[in-house]
Amino acid sequence: MSTQKPTILSIAGTRAQKFFDDPRITQAQQLIREALADHQKDITSLTPAKSELKENYEQMIKELSAGRGGALYYNYIGSGFGRGPFVELCDGSLKYDFITGIGVHYFGHSHPDVIEAAVQGAIGNTVMQGHLQQNSNQNEMIQLLSEQVQKKGSAIKHVFLTSSGAMANENALKLAFQKRYPANRVLAFERSFSGRTLALSFITDKAAYREGLPQGLQVDYLPFYDVTNHEKSIKDATYALKKYIKRFPKQHACIFFEPIQGEGGSWEGNEEYFKALFTIAKENHISIISDEVQAFGRTQELFAFQYYNLAQYVDIVTIGKMSQVCATLFAEDHKPRPGLLSQTFTSSGVAINTGYKIIKSLVEDNFLGPKGKIQTLGDYFRVQLKKIESELPHLIQGPYGVGAMVAMTVFKGDAELNKKFSYRLFDLGVLTFTAGGDPTRVRFLMPIGAVEEKDIDEVCKIVKVALLSVSEK
Numbered sequence: 001m002s003t004q005k006p007t008i009l010s011i012a013g014t015r016a017q018k019f020f021d022d023p024r025i026t027q028a029q030q031l032i033r034e035a036l037a038d039h040q041k042d043i044t045s046l047t048p049a050k051s052e053l054k055e056n057y058e059q060m061i062k063e064l065s066a067g068r069g070g071a072l073y074y075n076y077i078g079s080g081f082g083r084g085p086f087v088e089l090c091d092g093s094l095k096y097d098f099i100t101g102i103g104v105h106y107f108g109h110s111h112p113d114v115i116e117a118a119v120q121g122a123i124g125n126t127v128m129q130g131h132l133q134q135n136s137n138q139n140e141m142i143q144l145l146s147e148q149v150q151k152k153g154s155a156i157k158h159v160f161l162t163s164s165g166a167m168a169n170e171n172a173l174k175l176a177f178q179k180r181y182p183a184n185r186v187l188a189f190e191r192s193f194s195g196r197t198l199a200l201s202f203i204t205d206k207a208a209y210r211e212g213l214p215q216g217l218q219v220d221y222l223p224f225y226d227v228t229n230h231e232k233s234i235k236d237a238t239y240a241l242k243k244y245i246k247r248f249p250k251q252h253a254c255i256f257f258e259p260i261q262g263e264g265g266s267w268e269g270n271e272e273y274f275k276a277l278f279t280i281a282k283e284n285h286i287s288i289i290s291d292e293v294q295a296f297g298r299t300q301e302l303f304a305f306q307y308y309n310l311a312q313y314v315d316i317v318t319i320g321k322m323s324q325v326c327a328t329l330f331a332e333d334h335k336p337r338p339g340l341l342s343q344t345f346t347s348s349g350v351a352i353n354t355g356y357k358i359i360k361s362l363v364e365d366n367f368l369g370p371k372g373k374i375q376t377l378g379d380y381f382r383v384q385l386k387k388i389e390s391e392l393p394h395l396i397q398g399p400y401g402v403g404a405m406v407a408m409t410v411f412k413g414d415a416e417l418n419k420k421f422s423y424r425l426f427d428l429g430v431l432t433f434t435a436g437g438d439p440t441r442v443r444f445l446m447p448i449g450a451v452e453e454k455d456i457d458e459v460c461k462i463v464k465v466a467l468l469s470v471s472e473k
């Protein structure tokens with residue numbers, strides 16, 4: 001990330017500019033940088049928990065689990081400090097964060113430029129921005145995203161910011177339904193994940209996530225792309241799509257897809273496959289929504305639909321996670337009528353400022369393209385995992401994924417063993433997460449802006465140890 005001072009956003013001539021540019025603020029930011037560097041100096045490798053903090057930590061875990069009404073997946077409570085891929089927990093341990101809050105902390109932990117942008121956001125007049133009161137940094141973010149999404153010829157240009165990936169997807173659904181009224185069905189994909197609102201629980205293809213919920217949406221599922229069976233994938237999915245359109249004529253408002261299925265286990269899409277489906281969708285006036293809440297910023301292009309050359313097809317795209325503030329981007333012909341979209345919380349000034357800084361860095365620094373960090377670090381990781389697979393083919397298959405989305409199948413996809421494996425990795429100091437159900441996979445979303453090849457090497461050594469130790473039990 002550039003070491004320049006964060007941009008002061010479109011506020012020339014105001015008191016705000018004078019305040020943000022006040023030498024005392026500049027000095028304070030400099031002091032934070034210096035203190036940060038001093039305290040990060042000795043963070044260079046994994047560190048076990050401190051024995052004197054263990055008892056207190058266990059108590060905190062118990063309290064937090066009881067307080068939130070359910071156990072944590074990992075015994076993880078962060079201290080609020082770290083360095084690059086290393087994150088400190090309240091037991092004093094340092095762990096490798098190779099899941100980053102499932103794709104949020106793109107520049108790792110306590111990155112000086114991210115903190116600087118966050119401080120600038122935090123000294124703004126309010127904590128949150130919302131429907132009647134938007135600040136200038138929102139405009140900067142919207143212009144940046146709008147400019148980037150139009151590259152490669154997309155008609156998408158409007159950007160509606162929001163506070164979560166699920167809200168971005170809800171807003172996308174509403175745009176499509178309003179545009180296609182009275183069509184009231186949705187086409188989605190097997191194994192997909194789109195969020196946890198009532199409506200989205202029925203697009204997400206996982207029974208456990210909608211157990212006990214009243215059916216809010218009529219969804220028809222298409223088989224997702226299978227890289228091992230290209231022709232058949234296209235044939236099966238187009239056949240299913242035509243069948244649904246025939247069964248429910250003019251009733252589908254949209255087709256909702258993840259270009260790369262993240263929660264399902266980093267399953268890659270395919271240009272020819274998507275184009276075959278979307279050509280039929282377009283002919284039948286079905287809006288096309290690309291859910292990139294997880295895939296945004298993880299392929300060679302900023303937007304994953306650009307990576308698959310789908311600019312002519314996609315009407316709406318949603319982003320989240322690494323962008324800190326989430327968004328629904330849409331074409332002019334999907335503009336909502338007044339009243340459809342609004343909210344008390346658009347997001348916090350901190351999220352908007354840091355998100356802007358992160359996306360700007362992706363666009364301006366060496367992240368995108370076939371030789372950019374996203375692709376090269378993802379490829380490097382896959383090569384290292386492939387070496388483990390060639391040594392231990394009975395324990396691991398893969399790796400899979402596109403760009404910086406990396407996953408592998410361990411123990412033939414057995415859900416319980418995968419969970420055990422992820423816990424073993426946690427104990428050994430590596431944060432990952434499981435994904436999908438059939439097969440279950442282990443997934444990595446590493447902090448691309450902070451990770452180096454040597455970190456990947458270390459993590460791979462630990463992956464091997466964890467594989468062997470779980471297989472022995």
Ligand SMILES: Cc1ncc(COP(=O)(O)O)c(C=O)c1O
Binds near residue numbers: 295321
């Ligand atoms: C593809 C996709 N869509 C939507 C969501 C929901 O985002 P959020 O958890 O921010 O609501 C996620 C979250 O994992 C996701 O991966």
